Amino acid sequence: MEGGFSMVKIAVDMMGSDSGPETLVDSIKHYLKDFDDVSFLLFGDEKVLSELTKDCPDKNRIEIHNTTSIIPMEIKPLEFLRAKSSSMYQAISAVKEGLADGVLTAGSTGGFVTGATILLRTVEGVLRAGLCSPFPTRKASHPAVILDIGANNYDTEEEVYQFGIMGRLYYQHVLENQNPSVYILTNGAEEGKGTDEVVGAYRLMRERNLPGFKGNVEAREALDGNHDVIVTPGYPGNIFLKACEGVAKMMNDLIKESFKMNLLTKIGYLFSSKGFKRMRKTLDYRQYGGAILLGINGVCVKAHGNSNEYAFYHAIGVCKKMIDVKIVDKIKEEFHDSVNNND
Structure with a gap:
């Protein structure tokens, strides 16, 4: 707990955006100024991200995790599983491992749907x-x-x-x-x-x-x-x-x-x-x-590939709101009841 708030942790794939990580970092800086109950795990080129975030208003709420590859626009499931060094794979894995409450990317839609489904799996009953x-x-x-x-x-x-x-x-x-x-x-x-x-x-x-x-x-x-x-x-x-x-x-x-x-x-x-x-x-x-991927065991938000600072800022807001309202738990409860009723 910090300042009376439960700190929300969002994992961000920093390398998939059409406009590069600069725009995403600007959005994150803006969001950190506006909200004190959120922190970020940034996955991407450590050297680039360290330089871009050096003047961040609250650096203790940012963790940079170095990755060495980017998921392409089109990727098959087996290819995704081999791409363990990619920023998207590592960001999704952070949710699976309990290091983050949700994941956000502006990268490949197909790769994100594939990766989230493989690593996080669908909610039971979905x-x-x-x-x-x-x-x-x-x-x-x-x-x-x-x-x-x-x-x-x-x-x-x-x-x-x-x-x-x-x-x-x-x-x-x-x-x-x-x-x-x-x-x-x-x-x-x-x-x-x-x-x-x-x-x-x-x-x-x-x-x-x-x-x-x-x-x-x-x-x-x-x-x-x-x-x-x-x-x-x-x-x-x-x-x-x-x-x-x-x-x-x-x-x-x-x-x-x-x-x-x-x-x-x-x-x-x-x-x-x-x-x-x-x-x-x-x-x-x-x-x-x-867009939001519903039915997965984790909050998964796919921002537009060409997101500017305004759009990505709002994508962060959607991700945080879904975490705050516990949307995954709500879906689990609904489908748990449905499974039991069908039994």
Whole structure:
């Protein structure tokens, strides 16, 4: 205990970010200034990290662990197991060994999902972990939590049903809404729409009376602010994620081009800039930090590979919040009860 607080320890893979460790260190320095109940285990090139953290405001809350390699964007399970000297492997291992309460990376998504699943294993009763992420919606500060967004290419109806349980727990305890609505992403709102696993998941949610389950939702309505938890198999979930990112970028580029056309459009921007800034803030995905791997025996957060200081700062915040609310314990309790009930 320090200062009346229980010190949270977060392991960070410092070497996987597109922008290098400098940006991540800036975020960590900022976070250390703002919170006195968190410490960091940094995994990466010791010489580089020591230089970057030499002016850190509270160096006694930073531990640097030297590693000599980086997990590539694509890696097979056996290759990951051989990469014991990598920053990601060592950061995940810190959670397994009880040295850290959670792990955070901006590196390879595939490598992280593989590594966390192999080293930490899934919670008893959870068939498959899912990548979960809050999405900005039309309603400010009212995100839609969607999973799975790419941890798996294929999921069974039982796994999709379990995503509903875990997504609901995340919304309740991390986003602090005790009665979230739950929907299945598919190609029509009517019952019976979708692939076999989606139709089967719908049936299970109805038969087992999943709290908050409302039915299906189409992609065009998913982000209207009226749908809290949305579950989907990983393949279409990842397509939905990439499509949203692409449309957002296209809209941003088109708006910029429109206002730069001539003097009148530039003057028009001056009159409308306040509204566009509010829209940009509402749609800014960086405020949510990144994706969360739910169903694993440990808090695992995957920040965006191109995270700037603001985005990675919020990724740290997500990781700490999940640790504080004991989200892994909540999932264990839920699935322990489910296993016992099925027995």
